[in-house]
Amino acid sequence: MSTLDRAGEAGPTTALPPGGPEPAATGRPAPTGQRTTPRVLAARVGVGAGLVLMTVAFVYPFVWLVSASLKPRSDVFDNRLIPETLTFENYVEVWNAAPMAAWLLNTAFVTVMATLTVTVSSALVAWGFARYRFRGRHVLFGLVLASMMVPGAATMIPTYLIWDSLGMVGTLTPLWAGNLFGTAFYIFLLRQFFLGLPPELFDAAEIDGAGHWGVFWHVALPLTRPALVVVALFEFQAAWTDLMRGLIYLRDREDFTVPRGLKSMLDQFGFGGEWHWELVVTASVITTVPMIVVFFLGQRQIIQGVATTGSKG
Incomplete structure (x- = not known):
C-alpha cells in the first residue's frame, strides 16, 4: 500500500454536499449586487x-386651469389650486353662452378628415420615393423638403x-382638404x-402575385x-388646435371650430367689458x-414610432 493510500485511510472523511463539492474559499465576500457609491446616488x-421639477412646470398650468374653471368669477385669479368656493355652474353656463356642442362636432370632423387624408397621402408619396427608382427622384424629394422652408405666411394669400x-x-373644407396632397x-x-x-419582403410579395x-x-x-x-x-x-385657418375661412358662428370659438369667446367675454374669465377658462378645459x-392612449406608439424611425435609414 502506498503512502497516499495509507494517508487516505487514516485521514478523516468528509461528506460532500448533494450539489457537488464547494468551491474553495477565496477570502472575498460573495457578490451581492453592484454597490451604489455616493456619487451615483447623488x-x-x-x-x-x-424630472419632478419639469413635470410640475408642465402640469401646473393645466391644474391651474382646471382649478380656475371651478371657481366663481371673483376668485378666478386668486392662484389657489384648491378653490375656496367650489362650483360647477361654469360648465353649465358655458354651454348656454356658446354653441360648444356644434364647435366640438365641427372640430372633430375637421380633425378626423385632416388626420386621415394627410396620413394616407403622405404614406403614398413616401412609399413612391422609398420603393421606386425613377429619373429625377432625388430632385423631386429635395423639392419636397425645400417646401418646408417656405413660411406659411408666404402662401396664405394665394391659398385663400x-x-x-x-x-x-x-x-x-379649406381646413382639411389641403392635406390631400400630403405634408413634407x-x-x-x-x-x-x-x-x-x-x-x-416586398420582392417576395410581388413574386407571389401581389400588385403595387x-x-x-x-x-x-x-x-x-x-x-x-x-x-x-x-x-x-x-x-385640433388650428386657429389661423379658422380665422381666415370661417364666417358663421355655428361653423366655428373650438379654437375659433374660443377666440370669439375671448373677444366677447374677455375684452368686451363683461370679463367673464370663468367661462373662458372653462371652455379651455373642455377643449384641452x-x-x-x-x-x-397613444403615448406608447409615439415613443415606439419616434425611436424606431430615428434608428432607420
Missing part, C-alpha cells in the same frame, strides 16, 4: 429632482384665392421608415404602424381634455 437624486375661386370660403415633414418621416424595411397597391396596403403599411400612429397623432393635435386623452 446623480440619481439630481436626475429625479429635475384658390379656395375663394372654388367657392369654399365660409365652409370647413410627414413624407420625410415615413420615407425614412420605409427605407429601413427589408426590400426582400397590394404590396403597399398589405405589406408596407402594417409594418409601418408605429410611424403612421405618430403622424396621425401629430396631425390630430395640429388640426380630449387632446390629453388622445395622447395618453
